[in-house]
Structure formats: C-alpha cells, structure tokens
Amino acid sequence: MALDQAFVGRSYPPTDPYEVGREKIREFAESIGEDNPVHTDREAARALGYPDVIAPPTFVFAISFSAAQDVVHDPQLGLDYDRVVHGDQRFVHHRPVRAGDRLTVTSTIEAIKSLAGNDILDIRGDVHDESGELVVTAFTKLVSRSLEGS
Amino acid sequence: MTAHTPMTAKVAYADVEKGTELPPRSFPLTRGALVRYAGASGDFNPIHWNEDFARKVGLEDVIAHGMLTMASAARVVTDWAGDPGALIDYGVRFTRPVVVPNDEQGALIEVSAKVAAKLDDEARTVRVDLTATSKGQKVLGRAQAVVRLA
Numbered sequence: 001m002a003l004d005q006a007f008v009g010r011s012y013p014p015t016d017p018y019e020v021g022r023e024k025i026r027e028f029a030e031s032i033g034e035d036n037p038v039h040t041d042r043e044a045a046r047a048l049g050y051p052d053v054i055a056p057p058t059f060v061f062a063i064s065f066s067a068a069q070d071v072v073h074d075p076q077l078g079l080d081y082d083r084v085v086h087g088d089q090r091f092v093h094h095r096p097v098r099a100g101d102r103l104t105v106t107s108t109i110e111a112i113k114s115l116a117g118n119d120i121l122d123i124r125g126d127v128h129d130e131s132g133e134l135v136v137t138a139f140t141k142l143v144s145r146s147l148e149g150s
Numbered sequence: 151m152t153a154h155t156p157m158t159a160k161v162a163y164a165d166v167e168k169g170t171e172l173p174p175r176s177f178p179l180t181r182g183a184l185v186r187y188a189g190a191s192g193d194f195n196p197i198h199w200n201e202d203f204a205r206k207v208g209l210e211d212v213i214a215h216g217m218l219t220m221a222s223a224a225r226v227v228t229d230w231a232g233d234p235g236a237l238i239d240y241g242v243r244f245t246r247p248v249v250v251p252n253d254e255q256g257a258l259i260e261v262s263a264k265v266a267a268k269l270d271d272e273a274r275t276v277r278v279d280l281t282a283t284s285k286g287q288k289v290l291g292r293a294q295a296v297v298r299l300a
Contacts, residue, residue: 028191030190031189033177038230039234048235054235056226057221057228057234058220061191066192086217086244088242088243088292089241089242091216091238091240093237093239100218
C-alpha cells in the first residue's frame with residue numbers, strides 16, 4: 001500500500017546529542033583505509049586550520065541514519081522496514097564534523113513516491129552542533145521494494 | 151571568507167580544467183574489512199557478514215556496505231584534494247551490490263574520477279564525477295562530489 005502523502009514535510013524531534021570522539025574518528029578512518037593524519041593527529045588538523053581532528057566525509061551517516069530510524073519505524077507512516085534498501089545518499093557539509101562536536105539531528109520527510117509498486121522515501125537530516133550551527137545536511141533515499149517487483 | 155572555509159586543498163583551482171582526471175585507485179574489500187567497517191560504523195546488518203542470511207534474503211553472497219563503497223570512492227577525491235574537509239558535497243546512488251567472497255582477495259572496487267565542471271571561480275569549487283566498478287560493472291550511479299580547491 002502506498003505511503004500517505006500527508007507525511008511529506010513532517011519533521012521529527014531532534015535527537016539527543018551525539019558526542020564525536022577522537023578515537024571514534026580514528027577507528028572509522030582506519031576502517032575505510034584512510035590514513036590522512038588530519039583524522040588522527042590534532043597538530044596535523046590544526047595545520048590545516050581545524051581546531052581538532054576532523055571526521056571523514058561519510059562518518060556522519062551513522063548519526064544521521066540512526067536519527068532516520070524514528071521515521072523508518074514510525075508506526076503511523078507504516079513503512080515495510082524488512083523490504084527497505086538504501087537507494088541514494090548525499091551529504092552537504094557546511095563544515096567538517098570534528099572531535100568534540102555534540103551533534104543533534106532533525107529528520108524531515110522531504111518526499112514520498114510510489115514507483116512500480118516500490119515506496120520511495122526521501123529523508124533529510126539536518127545535523128546541528130551545540131551552538132545551533134548547521135554542520136551537515138544528509139539526504140537519504142530509502143526504497144521499500146514491492147512484494148512482486150523483487 | 152568564513153573561518154570554516156578550507157584554504158588547504160593542495161590542488162589549485164587555476165590548475166584544473168573540465169576533463170582533468172584524478173589519479174584512479176583500486177580498493178580491495180575482504181570479509182575482514184567488512185567486519186571492521188561494521189564495528190566502526192555500527193551497521194551490523196547480517197547481509198554484510200553472514201552468507202547464510204544473505205542467501206536467505208535473495209543475495210548471491212555477503213555484500214559490502216554501500217556506505218563503505220561510498221567512503222572508499224570518496225578517497226579518490228580527498229586524496230587528490232589533500233584535505234578531506236575540502237569535499238563539501240558528495241552524493242551517490244547505490245545501483246548494484248558489491249559481492250564479497252569469503253577468500254583472501256575478497257572484492258575489488260575500482261574508482262576513477264574527473265573534473266566535470268568548474269562551478270564557481272570565487273569559491274574555487276569544481277564538480278567531480280566518479281565511476282566505481284566491481285567486476286567490470288558499475289556499483290555506484292550519479293556519483294558526484296563538489297570540492298573546494300586552493
């Protein structure tokens with residue numbers, strides 16, 4: 001059954017703050033084979049003008065996608081979660097995520113479409129730091145595959 | 151110019167033109183790499199480490215995290231730019247799963263990229279289009295990055 005268009009534009013309450021740790025950034029950078037010292041060495045980060053080590057560009061997904069679970073599991077929306085695959089992902093960085101950031105995410109449903117029986121859900125996650133500065137905007141497209149189509 | 155505007159990319163805007171190719175790279179992804187990424191990212195979906203489960207949901211075998219493919223491809227751009235913080239906009243479509251066999255080689259993701267457009271002479275931003283393949287087939291679609299150069 002197609003999702004209710006009335007949910008387009010709906011925002012969910014901001015998440016509790018996620019504190020970005022230096023060792024978490026290091027662990028993530030190593031897991032993607034990234035050895036740029038700007039992720040692990042504070043002095044190297046400072047030399048590039050950052051106050052502390054910065055996270056690789058896709059690091060923030062763990063935070064934004066965790067926030068998107070509020071949308072995915074909203075019983076009123078009724079998305080068939082077992083059939084969901086990740087369609088598209090985009091990050092717009094207003095500045096790099098860095099160690100010490102305390103980030104909250106506000107998720108908004110940007111679009112709902114139905115295509116060949118698939119439900120397609122576009123979620124925007126606005127990631128703010130403690131001062132209220134917008135750090136990253138994460139755009140996530142989820143596709144709930146039709147029972148026949150796959 | 152804000153305090154967050156990176157000036158630190160090692161590639162100068164003036165030195166690139168439409169069509170400039172970035173150094174291509176290959177990224178081997180073994181099962182071990184997937185387990186490591188699962189831990190670092192918090193994505194423990196068993197399709198990324200349990201072949202019985204993967205087959206039960208209709209996959210050929212264990213597949214790589216789409217976000218790991220996305221993160222690997224980004225390294226072609228961030229290694230070129232020198233400063234990962236210079237990547238200000240990055241988006242991909244997950245078009246085909248990367249199957250990772252349980253052997254020493256795993257899967258290989260081959261990534262090439264080139265400057266598709268010079269966007270803004272003042273902001274020194276360029277759009278880079280990426281191509282990521284595994285076994286000769288595209289695994290990412292519409293993979294584009296906006297990079298702020300020096």
